[in-house]
Amino acid sequence: MAFQCQRDSYMKQFVTAVVSCSPAELKLENNGKKEKVKGFNVLLKDTILFPEGGGQPDDHGTIENVPVLRVTRQGPEAVHFISSPVEEGQEVQLKLDWERRFDHMQQHSGQHLITALADTMFGYKTTSWDLGRQRSSIELDTAAVKAGEMEALEAAVNEKIREHVPVNVQLLSLDDPAVEKVRSRGLPDDHAGPIRIIDIEGVDANMCCGTHVSNLSHLQVIKILGTEKGKKNKTNLMFIAGNRVLKYAEKSYSTERSLTALLKTGPDEHADAVDKLQKTVKRLQKSNLTLLRDMAVLIAQNFKNQPDRGNFFSLHNKDGDNEFMNIIANEIGFQDTVIFLTVGEEKGAGLFLLAGPENVITQLAPRVSELLQGKGAAKNGRFQGKANSLSKRAEVETLLQEHLPHHSAGEE
Structure with a gap:
C-alpha cells in the first residue's frame, strides 16, 4: 500500500479515519538529551504525513491541531505519536508542515538526480546518503574524484533542472520484469505491497518510498558544496538543493556584509585582511x-x-x-x-x-x-x-x- 503522501506529495491537508489509538512511550531529543515522553500511537486509514524511511526524515504536522511528534513505519502501517488521544473511528483532519516537507522533497529528488548523473558521467555508484538539517551528503563508491568532475556534475544536474524534466511515480508488482531494470539498494525486510518507482524521465528509475517533486524544475537549483574523504575508500559529496541554496546565499551575504563592516575592506580582500590580522595577533601574543x-x-x-x-x-x-x-x-x-x-x-x-x-x-x-x-x-x-x-x-x-x-x- 502507498500512503496518500506517496500518491500526492503536494497535498497539505487531508481528512481520514482513526483505526486505533493506544498508550505508548517515545524517546525524544530535547536540548541534546534524550528523554521518554508518554503519549499515544495512532494508526490512520491513510496519511499525508510521511514516516521516516529511505534516508528521508519523517514529516511534522498535526492531527486535529495536536502536534505529531514522530511518524514511523511498521510494516505496511504508519504510526503517528501524539501527546493526547483520539477516538477510534473518528474522522480527523491532518495538516502538514509544508515547509519541512518541500525541503525534504527537494533534497531527496536532488539526491536521485546527482546519484544518477554521477554514475552515468563517471561510473561513481552511490552506496548511501544522508538528508541532513543544514546540508545533505552522498557516499560515492570511489576513493577520490578527479579535478573538475564535481564542477561538470553540478553543471549537468542544473541543466536537467532547466530542461523541466518530469518526475513520475510508478507502482509495479514484485514479479514485474521491469523491476529488474530499476536501480535499487534492496527492499526492507518488512516491505509489503507493490514496488514504488521514482522515474526521472530519460535520466533515472529508482526504487524509493520517499516523497519527491513532480518536475525537476521544482528543485530550482543544486549547489555541490564539495567532497571529503569518507570511510573505507569512499568519498562523501555534500550538496544543497532548492530553498536551502537561497538560505545559504542569504546567510553568506549577511556574513559578507558583517565582515566588510568589521574589516573595512571589500569582499575580495576579506581573506587577505584576516590573514594579516592573524599574523598581527600572533606577533602581539608573542610580545x-x-x-x-x-x-x-x-x-x-x-x-x-x-x-x-x-x-x-x-x-x-x-x-x-x-x-x-x-x-x-x-x-x-x-x-x-x-x-x-x-x-x-x-x-x-x-x-x-x-x-x-x-x-x-x-x-x-x-x-x-x-x-x-x-x-x-x-x-x-x-x-x-x-x-x-x-x-x-x-x-x-x-x-x-x-x-x-x-x-x-x-x-x-
Whole structure:
C-alpha cells in the first residue's frame, strides 16, 4: 500500500479515519538529551504525513491541531505519536508542515538526480546518503574524484533542472520484469505491497518510498558544496538543493556584509585582511608572553627585596598562564615560603598554583581545590590546576595564613 503522501506529495491537508489509538512511550531529543515522553500511537486509514524511511526524515504536522511528534513505519502501517488521544473511528483532519516537507522533497529528488548523473558521467555508484538539517551528503563508491568532475556534475544536474524534466511515480508488482531494470539498494525486510518507482524521465528509475517533486524544475537549483574523504575508500559529496541554496546565499551575504563592516575592506580582500590580522595577533601574543615573563621575574624580585616580606606571598593577575606562575614561584623559592597564585577572571574560572613546604601543601591542597571548585595535581612542593571559580580566593588566603608558622602580611 502507498500512503496518500506517496500518491500526492503536494497535498497539505487531508481528512481520514482513526483505526486505533493506544498508550505508548517515545524517546525524544530535547536540548541534546534524550528523554521518554508518554503519549499515544495512532494508526490512520491513510496519511499525508510521511514516516521516516529511505534516508528521508519523517514529516511534522498535526492531527486535529495536536502536534505529531514522530511518524514511523511498521510494516505496511504508519504510526503517528501524539501527546493526547483520539477516538477510534473518528474522522480527523491532518495538516502538514509544508515547509519541512518541500525541503525534504527537494533534497531527496536532488539526491536521485546527482546519484544518477554521477554514475552515468563517471561510473561513481552511490552506496548511501544522508538528508541532513543544514546540508545533505552522498557516499560515492570511489576513493577520490578527479579535478573538475564535481564542477561538470553540478553543471549537468542544473541543466536537467532547466530542461523541466518530469518526475513520475510508478507502482509495479514484485514479479514485474521491469523491476529488474530499476536501480535499487534492496527492499526492507518488512516491505509489503507493490514496488514504488521514482522515474526521472530519460535520466533515472529508482526504487524509493520517499516523497519527491513532480518536475525537476521544482528543485530550482543544486549547489555541490564539495567532497571529503569518507570511510573505507569512499568519498562523501555534500550538496544543497532548492530553498536551502537561497538560505545559504542569504546567510553568506549577511556574513559578507558583517565582515566588510568589521574589516573595512571589500569582499575580495576579506581573506587577505584576516590573514594579516592573524599574523598581527600572533606577533602581539608573542610580545605579550615576553612581557609577562619579564613581569613575573620583577614581581618575584620585588617581593624578595622587601625586608619584612614574611613567608607568605599571594597574587592574582587577570593575564598569565602556568608558565607565568611557575616563574614567580621559582624566582621566589618556596622551601620556606607559601605561595598562592591565580590567573583569570576575578570571580570566574582560571588557573591556580599553590607552592610551599611539602607538608603544608599535602595538608591544605584538597581544601584549596575544594574552595576553588577545581582540580589539580601535586608535584615537588607544588599543587596546580584549573579552578572553575576564583570567587573564594580570599578564603583560600585566610586558610593558608592560618596554617603558617608565623603569620605575615601578604602582597596583592
